Amino acid sequence: MTRVKLVETPQVLFRNRRPNRIATLEEYRQSGGYEALVKVVGRWSPAEICRCIDESGLKGRGGAGFPASKKWMSVPADGAYPRYIAANADEMEPGTFKDRMLIHVDPHAVIEGMILAGYTISASKGYIFVRPSYESSAAILEQELENARRAGYLGENILGTDFSFDIVVHRSGGRYICGEATALLNALMGKRPNPIKPPPFPTVKGLWDRPTVVNNVETLANVPPILRNGPQWYRNLAETEGSAGTKLYCVSGRVNNPGCFELPMGTRFSEILERYAGGMAPGYAFKAFLPGGASTCFLTKAHYHVAMDFDAVAAAGSRLGTGAVIVFDDRTCLVAAVLNLTEFFARESCGWCTPCREGLPYLRDLLWRIEHGEGKEAFIPMLRSMCKHLWNAYCALAPGAATPVEGLLKHFEDEVREHIIQKRCPFKV
Amino acid sequence: MLSDALKETLRGKIAQGEHPREHAVDVMLEIQKRCGYMSDEAMEEAATLLGMSPLELEELATFYDHIYREPVGKYVIRVCDSAVCWMHGHLSVVDHLTSLLGIGMGETTPDGLFTVLPVCCLGYCDRAPAMMINQRIFGQLTPEKIDRVIRRLREEASFDEAE
Ligand SMILES: Cc1cc2nc3c(=O)[nH]c(=O)nc-3n(C[C@H](O)[C@H](O)[C@H](O)COP(=O)(O)O)c2cc1C
Ligand code: SF4
Ligand code: FES
Numbered sequence: 001m002t003r004v005k006l007v008e009t010p011q012v013l014f015r016n017r018r019p020n021r022i023a024t025l026e027e028y029r030q031s032g033g034y035e036a037l038v039k040v041v042g043r044w045s046p047a048e049i050c051r052c053i054d055e056s057g058l059k060g061r062g063g064a065g066f067p068a069s070k071k072w073m074s075v076p077a078d079g080a081y082p083r084y085i086a087a088n089a090d091e092m093e094p095g096t097f098k099d100r101m102l103i104h105v106d107p108h109a110v111i112e113g114m115i116l117a118g119y120t121i122s123a124s125k126g127y128i129f130v131r132p133s134y135e136s137s138a139a140i141l142e143q144e145l146e147n148a149r150r151a152g153y154l155g156e157n158i159l160g161t162d163f164s165f166d167i168v169v170h171r172s173g174g175r176y177i178c179g180e181a182t183a184l185l186n187a188l189m190g191k192r193p194n195p196i197k198p199p200p201f202p203t204v205k206g207l208w209d210r211p212t213v214v215n216n217v218e219t220l221a222n223v224p225p226i227l228r229n230g231p232q233w234y235r236n237l238a239e240t241e242g243s244a245g246t247k248l249y250c251v252s253g254r255v256n257n258p259g260c261f262e263l264p265m266g267t268r269f270s271e272i273l274e275r276y277a278g279g280m281a282p283g284y285a286f287k288a289f290l291p292g293g294a295s296t297c298f299l300t301k302a303h304y305h306v307a308m309d310f311d312a313v314a315a316a317g318s319r320l321g322t323g324a325v326i327v328f329d330d331r332t333c334l335v336a337a338v339l340n341l342t343e344f345f346a347r348e349s350c351g352w353c354t355p356c357r358e359g360l361p362y363l364r365d366l367l368w369r370i371e372h373g374e375g376k377e378a379f380i381p382m383l384r385s386m387c388k389h390l391w392n393a394y395c396a397l398a399p400g401a402a403t404p405v406e407g408l409l410k411h412f413e414d415e416v417r418e419h420i421i422q423k424r425c426p427f428k429v
Numbered sequence: 430m431l432s433d434a435l436k437e438t439l440r441g442k443i444a445q446g447e448h449p450r451e452h453a454v455d456v457m458l459e460i461q462k463r464c465g466y467m468s469d470e471a472m473e474e475a476a477t478l479l480g481m482s483p484l485e486l487e488e489l490a491t492f493y494d495h496i497y498r499e500p501v502g503k504y505v506i507r508v509c510d511s512a513v514c515w516m517h518g519h520l521s522v523v524d525h526l527t528s529l530l531g532i533g534m535g536e537t538t539p540d541g542l543f544t545v546l547p548v549c550c551l552g553y554c555d556r557a558p559a560m561m562i563n564q565r566i567f568g569q570l571t572p573e574k575i576d577r578v579i580r581r582l583r584e585e586a587s588f589d590e591a592e
Contacts, residue, residue, distance in 0.1 A: 094511040094550035132495045133551040135564040168446075173454040173493025176549060190450030190479070192488045208448070252513045252554035259555050294512060294550075326554075332516060340515045344549055350492075 010237055012225050012246050013218070014262040016106045022140055025147045028108040034153055036227035037112055042161035046072075046120045053223065055231035057244030061098075062088055062179075062216030063293065063321050064396075065310045068223070071213060074203040075121045079211040083123040085114050086188060086207070086214045089130045089137065090172060090179030093293040094344060095324035098248035099217045101260040103137040106221075107144040111167065113220030115154060116227065118165040121203075121213055126167040127188055128217070132174045141169050176348035180395055181214040183350065194352045195395035216322075218248055240266030243309035247320075251277040253327035254284050266309035269299070273327065284329035288411065292321020294341050295400030298334070298407035318407070333427035335419055338408045339367040345401030353394035359386055360401055367405070375420040384409060431474050435463055439478055449480045453489050457496050466497040494548070502537045504582050507548035507561045514550075517557040523547075525572045526560075529579060542586055543579075 015031055016023035028034070040049060054069035075083065087110060091099040103110060114126045130138040145167055148154040156164045170188055172178050178187045180195050185206055187193040206212020222245060226234045235244045243265045249272055252258045256278030263272065269289065273279060280286055288298045291308065297318040299306060306316045313320040328337060346360035363386050366379045387402040387409075408416065418426050431439075439456050443449045456475050457467055464471060467490055476486040490496045497505075506526065510519050523545075527533055530543050537544040553559040556568025567578055 091552050092550060095513060095554055096550075097552045097554055100552050131552070132564070133548075133553070133561050133566065136566075170451075171455060171458065173458070173489070174495040175493055187454075188451065189448065190453040190481075190489070192492055250555070252557065253516055258557075324554075326512060328516075337512060337516070340510075340512050344511050348549060 009263055010246065011262055012237065013102060013109060013221050013248060014105055018105075022104055022144075023106045023108070025108055025144065025151060028106060032228055033106075033108055033224070034112055034151075036224040037115060037153060038159060040116065040227055041119055041159055041163055046122070049116070049120045049227065052227060052231055056226045056234040057231070058219065058222055058226060058234070059244075059310060060216055061218035061222075061248075061322065062181075063093070063295075063319075065320060068215065068219055071203060071215070072117065072120050074201060075211045075213065076204060079204065081122070081210065082125060083121055083210055084207045084212040085118045085121070085123050085126040086181075086184060086212055087114050087126065087128040087217050087220055088179060088181070088184060088214055089128055089134065089217045090176075090184065091134070091322075092131060092176040092179055092348075093295065093322055093324060094341070095252050095290065095293050095326040096250055096322045097252075098250045098260050098323065100134055100137055101250075102218055102221055102248065103134075103140060107140050108148065109221040109224065110141070110217045111144060111148050111154070113217075113223040114167055115158065115165055116223050117213060117215060117220060119158075119163055121211065123211075123213070124165055126165065127170045127207075128167060129170050129172060129178070129184055129188065131172050131178075135171075138169050138171055145169070175350075176344075177350045177395075177397060180397065183395070184214060185212065194350050195397075197394055237264055238266050238309070239264040239268075240307045240309050240312065242311060247308070247323050249276075249308065250322075250324045251327065252324070253289070254281050254329040254332065255279065255327050256281055266307040266312065268305050269303065269308055269325070270305045272308065272325065277325075277327070280327070280329060284331060286327070287330045287332070288328045288334065290318075290324075290326040290328075290404065290407075292319050293324040294326070294344060295319075295397075295403055296321045296407075297403050298328075298411050300411050317410075319403075331427065333371070333415075333425055334408055334412050335367060335371045335416055336425065336427070338404050339364065339371050341404050342367055342401065345397065349397060349401075353398075355389050355393040356395075356398035356401070359390050359393075359398065362386055363390075363401075363405060370416060370419045371425055373419070373422075373424040375416075375423075377417075377420055379420070380409065380413065380416060430470055431460065431464075435460070436474070436478065439475070443478060449478075450485075453479055453481065453486060454493065454496070457486075457490065461497060465503075466500050472498075494546075500537070500541075502542050502544035503586060504543050504562050506543060506545045507551070508534075508545065509549070509551045509553075509557070509559045509561075510547045511550035511554075513554035514558040519558045521572075522558050522560065522570050522575065525575055526579075529575065542583070 182196040390398040390402040
């Protein structure tokens with residue numbers, strides 16, 4: 001295995017990454033930070049900004065991969081005021097920790113991205129929604145927001161223009177569903193964080209019925225470099241034709257060097273695993289991986305060289321999701337792993353709709369029995385049909401929960417059946 | 430009963446936003462910092478400050494896993510049991526902690542120092558297995574590391590008491 005230095009790939013979001021400390025405002029500025037703000041605020045029209053972001057091909061990093069410019073443009077021109085930006089730093093999907101890394105590396109990248117998004121949709125206030133286990137991120141952001149205010153980048157009359165925009169940090173009380181965009185809006189308003197089924201979409205009627213854009217913090221951090229360097233530069237960063245930019249891939253599981261790596265969008269899974277994550281941990285062989293967090297479908301040896309971009313991962317039958325790669329080895333029982341994932345989703349269901357509230361414990365129970373030697377052949381079709389029902393739920397949590405179960409049945413049905421035949425988990429000695 | 434000083438602090442917090450109930454979680458977290466948990470009286474007084482009914486606030490209190498409706502220990506230990514920590518032996522972390530403290534999951538030690546709870550992925554999967562104590566994260570846990578952390582917290586607590 002050849003060792004490759006990380007500097008060989010262009011670092012955009014992590015350009016100021018240093019061991020154990022955050023980049024200061026001055027360091028951010030010296031590396032081109034806030035140049036985009038100076039370039040566009042008071043000079044570019046919202047339409048010009050949206051065109052630039054559109055041409056860059058920036059897709060949302062929060063899981064759904066929705067084009068950022070399309071979301072911004074869906075704010076109606078005659079929409080009411082005040083308007084809001086909500087930056088989603090909830091990040092509770094197992095395997096995902098890139099947003100924490102990003103905030104700890106270069107908090108002003110997120111702040112500048114939010115201000116630019118705010119300018120584009122004429123918003124006056126931004127919220128950064130932070131989960132309880134990221135208290136350190138919340139504290140960093142509050143301190144750096146103050147620094148941005150003092151430097152004139154945030155607050156009243158930004159850079160002497162008539163654009164005013166301020167940002168506050170909102171601390172969550174914890175729960176995975178709060179990361180779902182519409183549940184997040186309820187959480188911000190101090191209501192019970194159940195999702196709200198669109199339409200109307202949040203960009204039409206969001207916080208207090210006003211237009212609101214919800215973006216992932218990684219999405220927002222990509223905005224300043226695109227506006228500074230242009231859309232073509234951004235597209236050229238990607239490894240694969242048709243994709244754009246870099247991606248923060250989080251790698252965890254049975255690897256030597258778990259971590260978060262900024263790599264060209266479309267870097268091959270094999271390369272991410274072997275070059276950056278240090279390969280499989282000693283004594284373990286590769287078996288499968290979840291390419292984009294807990295709610296994505298397993299990929300296997302057959303997909304070892306898949307290009308990790310939105311289209312290629314979708315073509316392989318899964319989703320790039322958040323780019324959180326969880327690697328499983330040949331000695332880990334995937335029935336037990338999926339049981340664990342299903343327990344997570346069942347516990348985190350908001351309980352609002354029946355398919356999810358009742359269906360997830362049912363799935364969990366079937367998987368538990370199979371794992372503990374009480375499975376029957378009939379359970380396999382029962383699992384399949386229950387997964388189908390979950391797609392009728394009120395929000396995307398339940399279909400997300402069904403996905404790894406479907407992946408287990410698609411690629412590892414034999415392993416499930418082996419549990420049933422042997423009446424025990426074949427991985428337990 | 431909330432002290433007048435605390436109520437003043439909370440009123441200040443609430444006044445910062447346009448809509449009082451935006452701060453519902455913040456207010457409850459602040460009260461917990463001083464009083465440990467949300468008692469029935471605290472719920473009623475907080476609801477009044479926020480312009481909500483106690484029932485509306487209860488809807489939130491019972492939803493969020495960082496809001497406590499019953500007393501918890503001075504240190505709340507949350508052990509991650511999601512996929513990556515599970516793969517890295519979260520069960521042995523649970524076993525070690527519960528036998529060290531002599532309590533089961535969800536229980537509080539008789540001296541009121543420690544409560545142990547399960548928690549979903551903490552976002553520190555690169556340092557699995559992980560746990561969080563109050564607001565601090567501890568990763569790459571081993572039995573020795575857990576012993577060290579607990580010993581330090583016990584010392585800190587007896588120091589606080591002597592103060
Ligand atoms: C159950 C659930 C949890 C989610 N959690 C998060 C999250 O923690 N962070 C996030 O950015 N997006 C999360 N999303 C996706 C959001 O709904 C939304 O698509 C995203 O924040 C939009 O940002 P983007 O367009 O920049 O990707 C979640 C979705 C679902 C269904
Ligand atoms: S699918 Fe689950 S999380 Fe989503 S609304 Fe229904 S119960 Fe709530
Ligand atoms: S799975 Fe434990 S911190 Fe993510």
